[in-house]
Amino acid sequence: MRSWRKGAGKIALLIVLSTLTATLGGCASGKAGQSDLSEITIGIPQDLDGLDPHRATAAGTKEVLFNIFEGLVKPDAAGDLQPAIAENYSIENGGQIYRFALRSGVRFHDNTEVTAEDVKYSLDRAAGLGGGEPIVAALSKIEGVEIKDAHTVEIKLNTQDTDFLPYLTVAIVPQHIEDLEKQPIGTGPYKFVSRSPQENVVLTRFDNYWGEKAYLRDVTLKIESNPDAIVMDLQGGSIDMFARLTTVQVDQLSRDQFTIYEGTMNLVQAMYLNNAEKPFDDVRVRQALCYAIDPQQIMDFVSDGAGTELGSSMFPAFTKYYLEELNHTYDQDLDKARELLTEAGYPDGFSFMLTVPSNYTQHVDTAQVLKEQLAKIGVDAQIQGIEWNSWLSDVYSGRKFQATVVGVDAANLTPSALLSRFVSDAGNNFCNYSNPAYDEAYAKAYEATNDADRTHYIKECERILSETAANVYIQDLPEFVALNKKYTGYTFYPLYVQDIAKLRPAAQ
Amino acid sequence: MSQFLRRMRKDPYLLTGTILTGFICLLVLWGLICSPYDPTEMDATARLAGASSAHLLGTDHLGRDVLSRILYATRVTLWIALGTVGVGAGCGTILGALTGYYGGLLDETLMRIIDVLFAFPSILLALVFVSLFGTGTSQVVLALGIAFIPSFARVVRGEFLRCLVQPYVEVARLQGVKHMRIIFVHILPNILPMLFSSILIGFNNAVLAEAGLSFLGIGSQPPYSSLGRMLSESQAYLFNRPGMVLAVGFVIVVMNLGFAFLGEGIKRWAK
Numbered sequence: 001m002r003s004w005r006k007g008a009g010k011i012a013l014l015i016v017l018s019t020l021t022a023t024l025g026g027c028a029s030g031k032a033g034q035s036d037l038s039e040i041t042i043g044i045p046q047d048l049d050g051l052d053p054h055r056a057t058a059a060g061t062k063e064v065l066f067n068i069f070e071g072l073v074k075p076d077a078a079g080d081l082q083p084a085i086a087e088n089y090s091i092e093n094g095g096q097i098y099r100f101a102l103r104s105g106v107r108f109h110d111n112t113e114v115t116a117e118d119v120k121y122s123l124d125r126a127a128g129l130g131g132g133e134p135i136v137a138a139l140s141k142i143e144g145v146e147i148k149d150a151h152t153v154e155i156k157l158n159t160q161d162t163d164f165l166p167y168l169t170v171a172i173v174p175q176h177i178e179d180l181e182k183q184p185i186g187t188g189p190y191k192f193v194s195r196s197p198q199e200n201v202v203l204t205r206f207d208n209y210w211g212e213k214a215y216l217r218d219v220t221l222k223i224e225s226n227p228d229a230i231v232m233d234l235q236g237g238s239i240d241m242f243a244r245l246t247t248v249q250v251d252q253l254s255r256d257q258f259t260i261y262e263g264t265m266n267l268v269q270a271m272y273l274n275n276a277e278k279p280f281d282d283v284r285v286r287q288a289l290c291y292a293i294d295p296q297q298i299m300d301f302v303s304d305g306a307g308t309e310l311g312s313s314m315f316p317a318f319t320k321y322y323l324e325e326l327n328h329t330y331d332q333d334l335d336k337a338r339e340l341l342t343e344a345g346y347p348d349g350f351s352f353m354l355t356v357p358s359n360y361t362q363h364v365d366t367a368q369v370l371k372e373q374l375a376k377i378g379v380d381a382q383i384q385g386i387e388w389n390s391w392l393s394d395v396y397s398g399r400k401f402q403a404t405v406v407g408v409d410a411a412n413l414t415p416s417a418l419l420s421r422f423v424s425d426a427g428n429n430f431c432n433y434s435n436p437a438y439d440e441a442y443a444k445a446y447e448a449t450n451d452a453d454r455t456h457y458i459k460e461c462e463r464i465l466s467e468t469a470a471n472v473y474i475q476d477l478p479e480f481v482a483l484n485k486k487y488t489g490y491t492f493y494p495l496y497v498q499d500i501a502k503l504r505p506a507a508q
Numbered sequence: 509m510s511q512f513l514r515r516m517r518k519d520p521y522l523l524t525g526t527i528l529t530g531f532i533c534l535l536v537l538w539g540l541i542c543s544p545y546d547p548t549e550m551d552a553t554a555r556l557a558g559a560s561s562a563h564l565l566g567t568d569h570l571g572r573d574v575l576s577r578i579l580y581a582t583r584v585t586l587w588i589a590l591g592t593v594g595v596g597a598g599c600g601t602i603l604g605a606l607t608g609y610y611g612g613l614l615d616e617t618l619m620r621i622i623d624v625l626f627a628f629p630s631i632l633l634a635l636v637f638v639s640l641f642g643t644g645t646s647q648v649v650l651a652l653g654i655a656f657i658p659s660f661a662r663v664v665r666g667e668f669l670r671c672l673v674q675p676y677v678e679v680a681r682l683q684g685v686k687h688m689r690i691i692f693v694h695i696l697p698n699i700l701p702m703l704f705s706s707i708l709i710g711f712n713n714a715v716l717a718e719a720g721l722s723f724l725g726i727g728s729q730p731p732y733s734s735l736g737r738m739l740s741e742s743q744a745y746l747f748n749r750p751g752m753v754l755a756v757g758f759v760i761v762v763m764n765l766g767f768a769f770l771g772e773g774i775k776r777w778a779k
Binding site: 248371382 | 571729
């Protein structure tokens with residue numbers, strides 16, 4: 001009997017201990033916070049894929065290199081392009097010739113002055129004009145770069161394109177540097193100090209910067225590869241800032257210690273439908289789904305109501321093109337949805353496969369709420385989670401899917417970055433959307449020689465996408481940034497950019 | 509049955525194993541008969557709510573009742589464990605019996621294939637099969653089941669080799685009893701206790717492997733849940749709602765200990 005009791009006690013202890021081990025296993029303590037406000041540690045979600053600004057492809061790398069390198073022009077916080085290395089520019093011959101007057105006194109981080117030769121070298125390198133493939137594909141439109149005088153550079157395109165300026169944010173690099181991977185020298189407000197793979201990247205303020213100098217002197221970018229450690233590291237003080245947190249992570253941070261900035265991710269989250277696949281080849285079915293769902297309810301569930309409703313493939317950061325009224329093309333109306341389904345020959349609804357990249361919590365959660373909403377009109381969405389690489393190969397490239405929930409962002413601030421994929425024969429038209437009226441409107445927008453006409457046709461494209469219910473548009477996801485109260489000044493960009501130079505110590 | 513009860517009084521392992529497994533079975537029954545809520549029902553007004561009389565264990569980030577989800581997930585996990593071990597033990601026993609009994613070229617070929625399979629960790633093997641069959645509960649059962657075959661085949665083959673030289677088998681052979689009858693009627697019942705305890709260990713491995721696969725997002729698909737997926741979901745709010753991780757972790761631990769003790773108890777009893 002005694003041994004029996006001893007055994008039971010041991011077993012109870014074992015249960016408690018193993019439960020604790022299972023739950024506390026992931027905890028790790030952070031270092032104590034620094035007191036010197038001239039430095040800051042910022043958490044970034046992944047290591048950089050390179051330091052050469054022309055070759056870097058990951059958005060997470062580009063947002064860091066934004067602080068080190070600059071182009072002839074550079075976006076500001078409103079998304080407008082401001083002259084940077086160039087002092088001013090003019091566009092001539094209907095968009096075939098771009099002439100830049102260089103700013104004098106702009107220095108590289110090694111204190112050599114930027115010359116017209118450096119500009120020509122950089123553009124030639126990125127556009128592949130010295131032979132070989134262009135490193136930056138979009139720059140293949142450049143026919144030649146000509147040095148007019150010591151302070152003037154002229155870029156000639158092989159076609160007319162009045163919308164080419166955003167591509168000229170491409171980094172200007174010094175001609176005398178052999179290997180940019182080892183010596184990433186640019187003209188930005190911060191210069192590169194060191195890098196430890198999978199650990200950190202260290203930057204320091206460049207004191208001879210031509211523009212408004214950065215406030216904080218030393219910046220360490222710490223790689224936080226384990227998303228579960230982010231909240232702990234923020235609270236423990238080993239990082240002072242982290243961008244793109246989820247609502248769940250934000251809820252766990254103390255408001256006394258952190259300022260939470262709320263912005264939008266600048267992407268179009270939608271249930272993208274394969275327009276070539278039954279039953280979504282029928283416009284009535286697609287419209288029925290649009291009438292069945294309620295984006296506001298999705299936002300309430302997924303992010304406490306934060307987020308911006310969308311009605312077409314355009315998000316509000318494009319102030320000139322965004323059409324808010326399209327959010328109301330399909331206000332929730334279940335009767336209308338059922339009616340449309342009956343008309344299309346599905347009076348009892350149907351079942352379809354909803355493929356979701358399982359690493360994106362917000363998309364998986366959205367899919368679960370969609371499933372509930374669609375069930376009300378008898379449509380059964382079977383959720384299938386797949387890993388991100390399979391999503392890219394099967395859904396995005398292979399187009400083997402019925403419907404998927406994902407966010408599509410804009411590679412640069414031109415509306416074509418969002419709209420070109422819906423042209424019938426576009427290579428990245430993963431929704432297989434095909435509509436001659438749309439193709440025509442899109443072509444007209446890009447043939448237009450004046451801005452008013454172009455804006456008109458771009459809005460026309462948005463309206464067509466909305467009216468034909470190309471996809472079930474949901475929202476522009478909210479983005480949360482946590483910044484330690486010791487600092488202030490975080491600024492959102494309508495692009496994938498972290499501008500460290502704007503951060504400053506909070507007034508004591 | 510009365511034998512079992514008598515044995516239980518003497519052996520704390522068998523007793524705790526039975527109690528813990530019984531507790532899990534009660535959870536499953538509770539979920540089947542009177543689950544407090546539909547496990548997929550969402551409530552926007554009660555997201556991440558704490559424990560209350562309406563929601564005994566609170567709600568998750570989509571306002572779903574955690575208790576109902578745990579009851580449902582326990583059932584899913586238990587079914588996956590049973591199915592996996594069914595496939596693994598079923599095929600493994602047949603393979604092990606044939607190779608152990610006949611020996612020769614058949615034995616050499618099959619055992620070398622099994623050795624190769626053994627070289628891979630079973631979770632890795634399951635991952636390969638999942639990528640072949642696709643994701644989903646029954647696919648996971650099949651994938652894990654196949655990954656479990658080698659270990660069962662090994663155990664059964666060893667036992668068969670041991671029994672083959674026993675006098676009762678030799679006598680049966682000399683009497684000209686048919687091979688199949690010797691395998692299934694003379695030898696198999698004699699190795700059952702050994703097999704049974706490996707089956708219970710297999711249950712545990714299956715529960716953990718499924719938790720691992722679901723944790724990676726390739727087991728059961730949302731909005732439905734298994735214990736592993738729930739654990740993975742709940743770690744996101746470890747700080748403001750630690751109760752959910754603890755509750756799910758507790759059920760997994762109880763289930764595993766229950767099977768482990770039951771297996772150990774039966775093994776001791778057989779001796």
